[in-house]
Amino acid sequence: SIKTAEDIAGMRIAGKLASEVLDYITPFVKAGVTTGELDRLCHEFMTNVQDSIPAPLNYCPPGYTPYPKAICTSVNDVICHGIPGDKVLKNGDVVNLDITIIKHGYHGDTSRMFYVGEPSIMAKRLGDITYECMWLGIAKIKPGAHLGDIGHVIQQHAEKAGYSVVREFCGHGIGKVFHEEPQVLHYGRPGTLERLEAGMIFTVEPMINAGRRDIREMGDGWTIKTKDRSLSAQWEHTVLVTETGYEVLTVSAGTPPPPAFVQQA
Numbered sequence: 090s091i092k093t094a095e096d097i098a099g100m101r102i103a104g105k106l107a108s109e110v111l112d113y114i115t116p117f118v119k120a121g122v123t124t125g126e127l128d129r130l131c132h133e134f135m136t137n138v139q140d141s142i143p144a145p146l147n148y149c150p151p152g153y154t155p156y157p158k159a160i161c162t163s164v165n166d167v168i169c170h171g172i173p174g175d176k177v178l179k180n181g182d183v184v185n186l187d188i189t190i191i192k193h194g195y196h197g198d199t200s201r202m203f204y205v206g207e208p209s210i211m212a213k214r215l216g217d218i219t220y221e222c223m224w225l226g227i228a229k230i231k232p233g234a235h236l237g238d239i240g241h242v243i244q245q246h247a248e249k250a251g252y253s254v255v256r257e258f259c260g261h262g263i264g265k266v267f268h269e270e271p272q273v274l275h276y277g278r279p280g281t282l283e284r285l286e287a288g289m290i291f292t293v294e295p296m297i298n299a300g301r302r303d304i305r306e307m308g309d310g311w312t313i314k315t316k317d318r319s320l321s322a323q324w325e326h327t328v329l330v331t332e333t334g335y336e337v338l339t340v341s342a343g344t345p346p347p348p349a350f351v352q353q354a
């Protein structure tokens with residue numbers, strides 16, 4: 090849907106709040122903490138400090154069972170939808186924390202990679218290339234561009250690095266609804282699919298595997314892992330299409346800066 094000025098104002102607030110949850114949780118992501126503790130900390134912050142609502146809690150797309158926690162914690166070979174629990178983070182683990190909050194009916198959806206202690210060179214490189222993939226995709230956003238331009242630039246950057254792009258999950262339109270049109274694929278051909286228009290809001294959230302692109306669903310009905318058990322990384326921003334280009338909405342004091350290649354507007 091093309092957002093009104095009121096929608097955009099609401100989405101700026103929701104995006105900032107979602108980003109501030111990631112700022113808040115950053116110092117807690119250390120060896121010895123459990124993913125369940127990170128979930129509890131984020132949930133309490135949303136409820137008691139932000140007066141926001143965790144969108145994942147009891148979220149239930151058709152065919153799923155209700156998601157039981159407030160955030161997603163995806164460690165190492167988990168691609169996405171990792172459920173917080175008793176898993177104790179240890180030195181060398183890489184973990185994506187994915188936050189979606191609802192404020193005044195609007196959704197803010199963002200995720201970052203966190204490195205517990207010292208990551209391996211391989212893990213850090215995968216995280217960095219994935220961050221570049223997200224930003225290369227974002228940098229393509231302007232009225233008249235095509236969704237295929239976003240997917241193509243992400244896919245070529247990942248595959249040039251020897252990595253693969255997960256196909257089964259994609260970015261999505263977002264607003265008063267968590268997931269709406271359009272689907273934002275992280276692979277594709279330039280000049281194809283829907284043309285972008287000012288007022289569109291969607292996420293760019295590439296999942297990149299160090300090994301092959303194949304996925305495996307775990308028995309808990311949610312967790313997705315790489316079939317070959319290679320590492321997987323993901324970064325996510327919620328982005329508004331503006332008259333002149335784009336505006337990242339999921340920004341706050343602690344948001345990492347874009348890579349150097351992103352022209353500072």
Ligand SMILES: CCc1ccsc1-c1ccc(O)c(O)c1
Pocket residue numbers: 145148150156160161170187198261294325
């Ligand atoms: C728990 C959230 C959830 C459940 C089924 S898909 C999904 C999810 C998780 C992270 C996301 O960024 C997203 O857009 C959807």
Ligand SMILES: [Mn+2]
Pocket residue numbers: 163164165166167168169183184185320321322323
């Ligand atoms: Mn992972």
Ligand SMILES: [Mn+2]
Pocket residue numbers: 187188189198199200294325
């Ligand atoms: Mn997300």
Ligand SMILES: [Mn+2]
Pocket residue numbers: 198260261292294325
């Ligand atoms: Mn999302």
